[in-house]
Amino acid sequence: MVMQVRAGRLHVMLWRRANEPFAGAWALPGGPLLPDETLGASVARQLASKVEVQQLSHLEQLETRSDPDRDPRGRTVATAYLGLVPSHLDPALPEDTAWHPTDGLPETAFDHGSIVGSALGRLRAKLSYTNVGFALAPPTFSIAELRDIYVAALGYEVTATNLQRVLLRRGVLEATGETAAPGRAGGRPAMRYRFASPALEVTDPFAVLKPPSDRILPGRR
Amino acid sequence: MVMQVRAGRLHVMLWRRANEPFAGAWALPGGPLLPDETLGASVARQLASKVEVQQLSHLEQLETRSDPDRDPRGRTVATAYLGLVPSHLDPALPEDTAWHPTDGLPETAFDHGSIVGSALGRLRAKLSYTNVGFALAPPTFSIAELRDIYVAALGYEVTATNLQRVLLRRGVLEATGETAAPGRAGGRPAMRYRFASPALEVTDPFAVLKPPSDRILPGRR
DNA sequence: CCAAAAGTGTTGCCTATACACCCATGT
DNA sequence: ACATGGGTGTATAGGCAACACTTTTGG
Incomplete structure (x- = not known):
C-alpha cells in the first residue's frame, strides 16, 4: 500500500473494485506474483499502473496474510508492502483510484482494513526510532x-x-x-x-539493556 | 525456526538434509503450505515431526523471502517464523535434527543462514522493548x-x-x-x-516523540 | 568468622519535555 | 512599534548503568 501526508493528514491510496467480490468497495492495489518475479518487483509492477514508481521514497515489507477465508473466491496468500510518497509530490491517479485519510477509512474489501491498521502501527513506531x-x-x-x-x-x-x-x-x-x-x-x-540520509537507518537502537559502553571495544569476556 | 537457550548459549534447531540440493547441509525445518491451511498452522504441522508443539512458548512471523534463485530447483516463496522454547524443556529430537549455537552456525542450505541472522536481530530488539x-x-x-x-x-x-x-x-x-x-x-x-504475562506485550512502546499525556488528538488513533 | 551469593541504596549521566525568553521579519 | 513566526536557553523529570553497601546463607 502507498501512504502519503496530504493536507495535514496521513492518507492511503485505495482503488475502487469494479467486480465481485466486494464490487464497489475500496481495496489496496495488488495482484498476483509472476513466475521468476521478486515480491518487491511485483509490488513495483502492481503500482506502476497507479503511480510513477520513482516517486516512492521508501518501500518495506509488512506481514503475510494466509487466512484461507480472506478471499471468498478461494485461498490466497498475500504479502503486504508499505510504500511512502514524500508530501511535495502529487501523483496523477487513475479514475478509479483515490487517497483516503487513514483516520476515516471507508468500508474496505477483504482484510485490507486491518492491513492498513498494522501498517499504521509500524509506521508510527518507526518514526520514533x-x-x-x-x-x-x-x-x-x-x-x-x-x-x-x-x-x-x-x-x-x-x-x-x-x-x-x-x-x-x-x-x-x-x-x-x-x-x-x-x-x-x-x-x-x-x-x-x-x-542527512536518504535511506532507512535505525537511530535509537537500544531502548534498554544496552551493551555496556566500555566493553564494546575490548571484545569478549 | 525454533530457538532455545541451552547451556548458556542461544541455539537454533536445524535439520540435516539428506537429498539434493544441499545434501548434507543443515537447514531450517519447513515445507509446503497445504490448501486451506494457515501459515501458522503449517508451521505447527512442519514442527510436529521435530518437537511437541505445545512446548513452543511463542511463535511469530518474520519476513517472506521471494528471490527466484533462493532454491536451485526453481522459484519458491517462503515465510519464516520464529518459535521459542523455554530453557527448562529438552525436547526429544529426531536423529537428523540437532541444536546449533547461533554464534557458530555450520554451513546452511538455501538462504537459511541469513534468515537465522534476521531472526536473531528481531529477537534481540524485542528483548529490549x-x-x-x-x-x-x-x-x-x-x-x-x-x-x-x-x-x-x-x-x-x-x-x-x-x-x-x-x-x-x-x-x-x-x-x-x-x-x-x-x-x-x-x-x-x-x-x-x-x-507477569504469558503473552507478548510491548512494555516500552515509545522511544521518543511520546504523545504528551494530555494532548492526544481526538479521533486519530 | 569468612566467603559467597542476592538484593538495595545511591549517584551520576543522559535524554526528553515543557516553558520562558530572545531573534528576525512584515506591516 | 507591534504582531507574528522561528529558534535557543534553561529547568525539571525520569530512566538507566555503575558501584558501594547490606543481607543471608554455608563452611
Whole structure:
C-alpha cells in the first residue's frame, strides 16, 4: 500500500473494485506474483499502473496474510508492502483510484482494513526510532513543516522545539544553510533542513539493556 | 525456526538434509503450505515431526523471502517464523535434527543462514522493548538465572542488578514469594520470580516523540 | 568468622519535555 | 512599534548503568 501526508493528514491510496467480490468497495492495489518475479518487483509492477514508481521514497515489507477465508473466491496468500510518497509530490491517479485519510477509512474489501491498521502501527513506531521521516518529507523543509508531517502521521501533537532537538541531536537532520521567506504576516525566516540520509537507518537502537559502553571495544569476556 | 537457550548459549534447531540440493547441509525445518491451511498452522504441522508443539512458548512471523534463485530447483516463496522454547524443556529430537549455537552456525542450505541472522536481530530488539523473555525462561526463576538467559540471547553482558530493576519497574516480572535454596557454597537464598504475562506485550512502546499525556488528538488513533 | 551469593541504596549521566525568553521579519 | 513566526536557553523529570553497601546463607 502507498501512504502519503496530504493536507495535514496521513492518507492511503485505495482503488475502487469494479467486480465481485466486494464490487464497489475500496481495496489496496495488488495482484498476483509472476513466475521468476521478486515480491518487491511485483509490488513495483502492481503500482506502476497507479503511480510513477520513482516517486516512492521508501518501500518495506509488512506481514503475510494466509487466512484461507480472506478471499471468498478461494485461498490466497498475500504479502503486504508499505510504500511512502514524500508530501511535495502529487501523483496523477487513475479514475478509479483515490487517497483516503487513514483516520476515516471507508468500508474496505477483504482484510485490507486491518492491513492498513498494522501498517499504521509500524509506521508510527518507526518514526520514533528510525529516520523514516525522510520518506514522508520533501527534500528540504522548515521545522514547522516537518512538524506538521509528524503530527499527521503520528496522530498527536508534537512541538517543533522538541522535534528539532531530538532529530538534530541524533544527526538525523542537518541544516541546509538556506532560509525560507516568511509568510505575509511576517515573522523570522525559517531555516531549511534536510534529512542527512536518504535511506532507512535505525537511530535509537537500544531502548534498554544496552551493551555496556566500555566493553564494546575490548571484545569478549 | 525454533530457538532455545541451552547451556548458556542461544541455539537454533536445524535439520540435516539428506537429498539434493544441499545434501548434507543443515537447514531450517519447513515445507509446503497445504490448501486451506494457515501459515501458522503449517508451521505447527512442519514442527510436529521435530518437537511437541505445545512446548513452543511463542511463535511469530518474520519476513517472506521471494528471490527466484533462493532454491536451485526453481522459484519458491517462503515465510519464516520464529518459535521459542523455554530453557527448562529438552525436547526429544529426531536423529537428523540437532541444536546449533547461533554464534557458530555450520554451513546452511538455501538462504537459511541469513534468515537465522534476521531472526536473531528481531529477537534481540524485542528483548529490549517487550516481555519476550517469558518465552525463553522457565515458569519461575531467580534473577541470576534470568540474567544468564538474557546474556545468552543478547550476546553481551547484563548485570543482574539492572536487569531486575528494569523488569520490575515495568511490571514485567513479579515475585512469587518463594525462595531458592542456596548452592553448596552458601550465599543468600534467591527470591524466585515469574513473568507477569504469558503473552507478548510491548512494555516500552515509545522511544521518543511520546504523545504528551494530555494532548492526544481526538479521533486519530 | 569468612566467603559467597542476592538484593538495595545511591549517584551520576543522559535524554526528553515543557516553558520562558530572545531573534528576525512584515506591516 | 507591534504582531507574528522561528529558534535557543534553561529547568525539571525520569530512566538507566555503575558501584558501594547490606543481607543471608554455608563452611
